[in-house]
Amino acid sequence: MIFSKLLGLFSNDLAIDLGTANTLVYAKGKGIVCNEPSVVVMRMDTKKVVAVGAEAKRMLGKTPANIMTIRPMKDGVIADFNAAGEMLKYFIKKAHNRKSFVSPRVIIGVPSQITLVEQRAVKEAAEASGAREVYLIEETMAAAVGVGLPIDEPYGNMIVDIGGGTTDVAVISMDGIVYSKAVKVGGDTMDEKIVAYVKEKYSFLIGDRTSEQIKIEIGSAFKLDEDRTYDANGRDLISGIPKSVRIREDEIRETLAEPVSLIVSTIKTALENTPPELASDIVDNGIVLAGGGALLKGIDALIRQETRLPVVVTDSPLTAVVMGVGKMLEDLALLKRIAVG
Ligand SMILES: Nc1ncnc2c1ncn2[C@@H]1O[C@H](COP(=O)(O)OP(=O)(O)OP(=O)(O)O)[C@@H](O)[C@H]1O
Ligand SMILES: [Mg+2]
Structure with a gap:
């Protein structure tokens, strides 16, 4: 019993997939302990964090003027350093059941063509959120390990x-x-295309969450047998009144x-x-x-x-990178062979 307690105390190392859309955390010996959208909601004036992750994503497009919804990552790299640090701090704490005294060793997956400045930003954000040692690993390599290649x-x-x-x-x-x-x-570009298409074709404004939902529900890249439809809620740009518009699969395929x-x-x-x-x-x-x-x-x-x-x-597919980074966390010899910095 004492042994397991000790083990718990020392095996607090984490593997993180800090993604543009989702951040996943893998704890050594435990597996994936956190899988949430990369979203932070903050007060404009005090910069105080209101919500992070799934809770913050639910607020997307619904916050009043003095509260901002931030996606700290853009195009795979940190776009808002402060928000990225806050988000990491929250997820690391959550991964450790809110025990804030543990300062873990952390391995983070980063895009393969990231610059040295961008690498440093990721490391510093992780250090600022309490990590002791930070290793970076290319996400494609991590994904390859994660899927067992x-x-x-x-x-x-x-x-x-x-x-x-x-x-x-x-x-x-x-x-x-x-x-x-x-x-x-990637997926964000697809969502933006859907918003633009619906606006242009139907003079109808939908939010980012709705466009993502349309993509997930009826999006396709190749003509298959189905022809699904989706009733999207939004605002009519001509009357200014909220309503619903039925969108077809083939329209979305063309848009994507x-x-x-x-x-x-x-x-x-x-x-x-x-x-x-x-x-x-x-x-x-x-x-x-x-x-x-x-x-x-x-x-x-x-x-x-x-x-x-x-x-x-x-x-x-959504967990491949973090599972790969997790495998490296469990196998330090493998990590030393392939860590980028
Ligand atoms: N069923 C689905 N069909 C189409 N797209 C989907 C589906 N499920 C999720 N997605 C999209 O996948 C994207 C998120 O994928 P993922 O979590 O791998 O990205 P990320 O790792 O956060 O981003 P990046 O690697 O670019 O930093 C989102 O754009 C989401 O809308
Ligand atoms: Mg990713």
């Missing part, structure tokens, strides 16, 4: 992480990234075609730049999709059609 072998693996802010493509072999390419296109084709062309560029021996491994083994954007209906079918390669969506 054989990254240490002399064998080409392609992983595509379609997140809220960015899409990251990487070819990994022998514990290293052979090629990587990222574009600032541009961001989706950018994702596809990023994958094609990556394939063109992959050394031939590794490319032939990818022909055999295919492409693995992770990140929440991989859940867009038919995106795997479209990529399969466009590349003529096998494409699979991993079982739990």
